[in-house]
Amino acid sequence: MRDEALRAMQASIVNGAPETAAVLAQDALTAGFEPLDAINLGFVPGMHAVGEQFAQHTLFLPDMMASAEAMRAAMQVLEPELRKRGGERPNAGTVVLGTTKGDIHEIGKTLVGTLLTAHGFKVHDLGVDVASDVFVANILKTGADVVGISALLTTTMRGQKSVIEAIERAGLRARVKVIVGGAPVSRRWAEEIGADGYGQDAASAVELVKGLMHQGVHAG
Amino acid sequence: MRPNLAVLDVSLIDRILQEAFSLLMNPGVKVGTIEAAELLSSGGARLENGVAHIPEWVARRALQSVPREFYLYDRGGHAAVHYGGDDVHFDPGSSCLSILDPDTLRPRLAQSRDLVRLIQVAEVLPQYAAQSTAVVCNDVPSEIGDLYRLFLVLWYSHKPVVTGAFSTSTLQAMIDLLVADSGGGEALKWKPRAIFDVCPSPPLNWTDFAAHNLVVLARAGIPAELISMPLAGATGPVTLAGSIVQHAAETISGIAIHQLASPGAPVVWGGAPAIFDMRSGGTPMGAIETVMLDIACAQVGKSLGLPTHTYLVASDSKLADAQAGMESSISAVLGTLAGINMISGAGMLDALACHSIEKLVLDAEVIASAQRMVAGIGTPTETLATSMFAQVGLQGEFLKLKETRQLFRGEQHFPSSVIDRSTRPEGEGEVQGDAFSRARERVQELLASYSELEFPGQTRSRLQESVSRAAERAGLVTLPGIPVNELQRMQGSAAI
Ligand code: B12
Numbered sequence: 001m002r003d004e005a006l007r008a009m010q011a012s013i014v015n016g017a018p019e020t021a022a023v024l025a026q027d028a029l030t031a032g033f034e035p036l037d038a039i040n041l042g043f044v045p046g047m048h049a050v051g052e053q054f055a056q057h058t059l060f061l062p063d064m065m066a067s068a069e070a071m072r073a074a075m076q077v078l079e080p081e082l083r084k085r086g087g088e089r090p091n092a093g094t095v096v097l098g099t100t101k102g103d104i105h106e107i108g109k110t111l112v113g114t115l116l117t118a119h120g121f122k123v124h125d126l127g128v129d130v131a132s133d134v135f136v137a138n139i140l141k142t143g144a145d146v147v148g149i150s151a152l153l154t155t156t157m158r159g160q161k162s163v164i165e166a167i168e169r170a171g172l173r174a175r176v177k178v179i180v181g182g183a184p185v186s187r188r189w190a191e192e193i194g195a196d197g198y199g200q201d202a203a204s205a206v207e208l209v210k211g212l213m214h215q216g217v218h219a220g
Numbered sequence: 221m222r223p224n225l226a227v228l229d230v231s232l233i234d235r236i237l238q239e240a241f242s243l244l245m246n247p248g249v250k251v252g253t254i255e256a257a258e259l260l261s262s263g264g265a266r267l268e269n270g271v272a273h274i275p276e277w278v279a280r281r282a283l284q285s286v287p288r289e290f291y292l293y294d295r296g297g298h299a300a301v302h303y304g305g306d307d308v309h310f311d312p313g314s315s316c317l318s319i320l321d322p323d324t325l326r327p328r329l330a331q332s333r334d335l336v337r338l339i340q341v342a343e344v345l346p347q348y349a350a351q352s353t354a355v356v357c358n359d360v361p362s363e364i365g366d367l368y369r370l371f372l373v374l375w376y377s378h379k380p381v382v383t384g385a386f387s388t389s390t391l392q393a394m395i396d397l398l399v400a401d402s403g404g405g406e407a408l409k410w411k412p413r414a415i416f417d418v419c420p421s422p423p424l425n426w427t428d429f430a431a432h433n434l435v436v437l438a439r440a441g442i443p444a445e446l447i448s449m450p451l452a453g454a455t456g457p458v459t460l461a462g463s464i465v466q467h468a469a470e471t472i473s474g475i476a477i478h479q480l481a482s483p484g485a486p487v488v489w490g491g492a493p494a495i496f497d498m499r500s501g502g503t504p505m506g507a508i509e510t511v512m513l514d515i516a517c518a519q520v521g522k523s524l525g526l527p528t529h530t531y532l533v534a535s536d537s538k539l540a541d542a543q544a545g546m547e548s549s550i551s552a553v554l555g556t557l558a559g560i561n562m563i564s565g566a567g568m569l570d571a572l573a574c575h576s577i578e579k580l581v582l583d584a585e586v587i588a589s590a591q592r593m594v595a596g597i598g599t600p601t602e603t604l605a606t607s608m609f610a611q612v613g614l615q616g617e618f619l620k621l622k623e624t625r626q627l628f629r630g631e632q633h634f635p636s637s638v639i640d641r642s643t644r645p646e647g648e649g650e651v652q653g654d655a656f657s658r659a660r661e662r663v664q665e666l667l668a669s670y671s672e673l674e675f676p677g678q679t680r681s682r683l684q685e686s687v688s689r690a691a692e693r694a695g696l697v698t699l700p701g702i703p704v705n706e707l708q709r710m711q712g713s714a715a716i
C-alpha cells in the first residue's frame with residue numbers, strides 16, 4: 001500500500017501532472033504519512049528520475065518544466081503541514097539569480113533557475129537588466145547561499161564584476177558564493193573577476209552549486 | 221524564369237496577418253520608452269501600464285508609409301544593395317563573440333586583427349554585397365566594442381555595412397562615424413551606407429533600448445532592420461505558424477513606432493526567428509524548421525510589399541565541417557530561392573556565437589551556386605538545340621562549336637579552388653587535403669589580393685577623429701587594428 005502510494009507520487013512528478021501530484025500529497029497526509037516522508041521518499045525521487053531521463057535525452061525541456069510544476073504543486077500541499085509540525089522543507093540551498101544591467105537575454109538564466117529548482121534549491125529569479133544594488137538587496141533579503149549572474153553580451157559581462165564589487169562593498173562577500181555564466185563568459189573570466197565558479201550550461205550549474213554548498217558547509 | 225520558393229499559401233498568410241493584428245490589440249505590445257509609447261498613442265493606439273494596444277488601422281497606416289524599396293550605397297556613391305523586389309544579397313553574420321582559430325580548430329576571443337582579416341576577405345569576395353560588423357574585438361574596451369567594429373569596417377571597406385548598436389549610448393557615436401564617413405548628415409541620409417539591426421525582445425516587447433534606437437534611426441533617416449526573433453516553444457508559440465504570427469506582430473509594431481517617428485523612413489522587415497532546441501535549450505540556426513520559419517516570415521513581409529531580411533547560412537556546428545556545410549548550403553539555396561533581400565549569417569558557427577573566415581570563404585561558394593540557380597535556365601540561342609545539332613550532327617563535337625565558346629561562361633559558374641572538381645586518374649595516391657584546408661589556403665590568397673583602398677579626400681582623418689574621441693574616453697591610447705605608421709603618416713600630413 002505504502003510503496004504503491006510512493007510509486008504513484010514519483011510517477012506524478014515524472015509524468016509532470018500537477019493536479020495528480022497535489023491530490024496524492026493530500027491523500028498521503030490523510031493516510032497518515034509524515035510530510036517529510038512523502039517529500040523525500042515520494043516526490044523527490046521523481047525529480048531525480050526526471051533529471052536522469054533528461055540527461056539520457058528521453059525527456060525534454062517541456063517535460064522538465066511540467067515536472068517542476070508538479071513538484072511545486074505537491075510542495076504547496078505538504079509545506080504548510082510540515083511547518084505546522086515544526087519541520088522545514090528540505091532546502092538544498094538558496095540561490096539568487098539574474099542577468100546583468102543592460103542585458104535582456106533571459107533564456108539561459110531561466111533554464112539554470114529551472115534546473116536548480118528541480119534539484120531542490122530555492123531560487124529567486126530577479127529577471128533581466130538587474131542592477132548591482134538589486135542583487136545585493138536580494139542577497140540580504142533572502143539570505144542567499146549562492147548568487148548566479150548571467151551575461152550574454154561582451155559589453156554587459158563587466159556587469160558581473162560590478163555585482164561582485166557591490167557585494168564586497170556591502171560586506172557580504174564572505175557570506176555568499178558567486179557563480180557566473182553566459183555565452184561570452186569563460187572560466188578564465190570567472191577567475192579574473194574573483195567569482196567562485198563558472199558554469200558552461202544548466203546541468204553543470206547544478207553540479208557547481210551542489211559543490212559550492214558542500215564546500216560552504218565544511219568551511220562553515 | 222526565376223525559380224521561386226514559397227512556404228505559405230495566400231490564405232495562410234491572411235490568417236497570419238489577421239492574428240498578428242489581433243495580438244497587437246490584445247495582449248498588445250510592451251513599449252519601453254515614453255517617447256515611443258507617446259508616438260503610438262498619438263497615432264491612435266491605447267496605452268495602459270506601458271502596454272500599447274494598437275488597432276489594425278494604425279498598423280496598416282504605418283505599413284502604407286514604408287518605402288517599398290531603397291538602396292545602400294558604397295563609398296563611391298554607387299547603389300550597391302537593393303532592398304526591394306526579389307533581389308538577394310548576402311553579408312557575413314554579425315557580432316560574434318569568438319573566432320575559430322584555423323590552426324588549433326578551437327574558438328578564441330576575436331581581436332581587431334581578426335576583424336580586419338575578415339573584412340578584407342569579405343571585401344574581395346563578390347558574393348558579399350555588404351560587410352557586417354562581424355566580431356567584437358577583445359583588445360578594445362567593451363563599452364565601445366560595438367562602435368569600434370564599425371570604425372574598422374569603414375576604415376578597410378568600401379562596401380555597404382549591416383551593423384547594430386549594443387546600447388543606446390553607443391548608437392549616436394556610431395551614427396557620428398557614419399556621418400564622418402559620408403561627409404555630413406545630409407549626405408548620409410541621401411545615400412545611406414549602413415543599416416542598423418534593432419531587436420524587439422520576444423514576446424511582443426520593444427525594450428527601452430530597442431524602442432529608443434528605433435526612433436533615433438527613423439529620425440536620422442538611417443535605415444533600420446527589424447530583427448524579431450521568437451524562439452518557437454520558448455519565447456514564442458511552439459508551432460511554426462504561431463511563431464510566424466508573433467514575428468509579424470513584433471515587426472508590425474516596430475514599423476508603427478518607426479513610421480510614426482518619421483513617416484517614409486527606410487525600414488526592413490527582417491528577422492532571425494528560430495526554433496528552441498528542447499534538449500539543449502539552444503537556438504539552432506541550422507535546423508530546417510528555423511529555415512522554414514525564416515523563409516515564411518520573409519514571405520509575409522513580401523506579401524505586404526516590404527523589403528526583407530533574414531538570418532541564414534549560419535550553422536550550429538563548432539567547426540567548419542560537414543555539418544556546417546550541410547546546414548549552410550541548405551539555407552543559402554532556399555533563402556535565395558525565396559528572394560530575401562538581405563541574408564545575414566555567412567561564416568557563422570555555434571548558433572551565432574563564433575565566426576570562421578574559412579567558413580566565410582566556403583559559404584561564398586554555395587552562395588555563388590545559389591545565385592547561379594536563381595539566374596535560371598536561359599535561352600540565349602534561337603533554337604534550343606537543333607541549330608547546334610545541325611552543325612555537329614551525330615559526330616557530337618560540341619567542344620569545337622563557336623556557341624560553346626561564346627556561351628559557356630554564362631551557362632556555367634566556375635567555383636574557386638575551394639571546390640575540388642579535378643579528375644584524378646585512378647590509383648594515383650592520396651587525396652590532397654579537404655575543403656577546409658583548401659579554404660585556409662584561399663583565405664591567404666584573398667588576403668594577398670586585397671589591396672589598400674583609395675580614399676576620397678579626408679575620409680580617413682575624419683574617421684580617426686571621430687573614433688578617437690570615444691576611444692580616449694574609454695582609455696585607449698592606440699587604435700587596435702590600424703598600423704601605427706599609417707596613423708603617423710596621417711598625422712604628419714595633417715600637420716602640413
Ligand atoms: C536568443 C538571443 C537573443 C534574444 C534574447 C531573447 C530572450 N528573451 O532572452 C533577443 C532577440 C532579444 C536578443 C537581443 C540581442 N542580442 Co542576442 N542572442 C541570442 C542568441 C541567439 C541565443 C541566446 C540564448 O538564449 N541561448 C540559449 C541559452 C540556453 O544559452 P545561454 O544563454 O548561453 O545559457 C546557457 C549557458 O551560457 C549557461 N548560463 C547562462 N547564464 C548563466 C548563469 C550562471 C550563473 C551559470 C552558472 C550558467 C549560465 O547555462 C545556460 C543553459 O545551458 C545569442 C547567440 C548565442 N549562441 O549565444 C545572441 C547574442 C548573445 N546576442 C547578441 C546581440 C548582439 C544582441 C543584441 C545587442 C542585438 C541588437 N543589436 O539589438 C540584443 C541585446 C540587447 C540587450 N541590451 O540585451 C550577440 C552578442 C554579441 C556580443 N559580442 O556581445 C549574440 C552572440 C549573437 C550575435 N552574434 O549577434 N538576443
